[in-house]
Amino acid sequence: MDDMIHTLQDFMLHTESNTYILMAVYLVCVVGFWMFLTHKDEEQD
């Protein structure tokens, strides 16, 4: 993929695309992490 980066446009497209994918993964993960963290609290309630 790095071989295809020739211009700033290429670089930005590449890094921004990866960042957007990462943020989507993060949003899913944070929900899972929150559920893991508060699972016992909900059981007690």
Add this chain to the structure above:
Amino acid sequence: MSEQKNSPAQGMAGVASRFMKDDNDKFSPLATLTVIILVVGTILTILRFTQGLGAVTNLSDTHPWGMWIGFDLMCGVALAAGGYTTSAACYLFGMKKYHSAVRPAILTAFLGYAVVVVSLLYDVGRPDRLILAYPFIVQQGTTSLLFEVGLCVLLYLTVLFLEFTPIPLEWLGLRKARNIAVKLTLVLTIFGVVLSTLHQSSLGALFLIAPSKLHPLWYSPYLAVFFFVSSIAAGLSMVIFEGTLSHKALHHRMGKEYLEEHPPLVLGYAKAAALVLFGYFMVKVVGITADNNWHLLPTPYGIWFLVELLGFVALPCLLFAVGSRNNDVGLIKFSAVWTIIGIVLNRLNISMIAFNYHLPLEERYVPSWMEIALSIFMVTCLILVFRFIVTRMPVFDEHPDFRETHE
């Protein structure tokens, strides 16, 4: 009085011993060590201010910021973040169950920032100019982030002092003055949070000026965000750690409210720290992605970066989460210490280890023993003053005359 007690060293040890332990004049090894640190520190202080930086430090034109900036200032500011996180949790977010932790956190933050200012005095020199507020009145460097950091630290130290004043005022029995100081709490908390947000992030932003000197894995346009987010985790961990240490040494000084509120506080802070570290881990990964630095990971610096990221961010995040979920206070306390080590490592990486990374090893900066000794001297002074205050003033317990008036 015996001959031994008449010697100056024994006399000083007796004074130190009184500072270190209540009503105990015994010549303990800890007191002896304290005296040695204080004597060596005083000699080195005289040497620094009479002979200049070159006499005590290994600083150079290629590495003008050393141990006092990397450790005393950057770690000190991050670890003193417990003050604004705890007071914000209690007074801004309404978590009154953490009320008893506010005073120890404010005191730690106040003393931490005082050490930061003193370490800056050692580094910058010319204390006469600082006393006259020379950089703020005569020669403002308004285009410098360091000016913004300096101004914020000046204002925040004042805020912390005002937040701290109800403690000595209660101790002195000055009810009217104490009541005025307490009424300022909310305003001071808001002011403190604003100032902390500004200078915690600006400390990271300082390094934006050196993209060619700082290794690309640590350099990022998001440095300001990294520093601010990690300071919250550092502050939460520091409150847990400081509470644990105080419990061991000062249990008899702690009031009923503090002792009852401490275990839920540890669990609550662990949950918050886990969430903050989770967010910090993700923004660090975004930092690598945004700069497309993945190819640098399988290098020696890359492996060191992964040790920091996985070992000192992801691991304590997981440990805090497991500890909080299982009500495992021991695991949480271990995670707090691990996080503190991680934050110190991060700050040292940025200011020293990954800084000037392209220079050959013999030209790299390594702090002299005198710089390290002076850092230990400053931390020792902080511990002594902390000890002096908490054994005399109502920090961990409520003053009986003001029990009903606490907010």
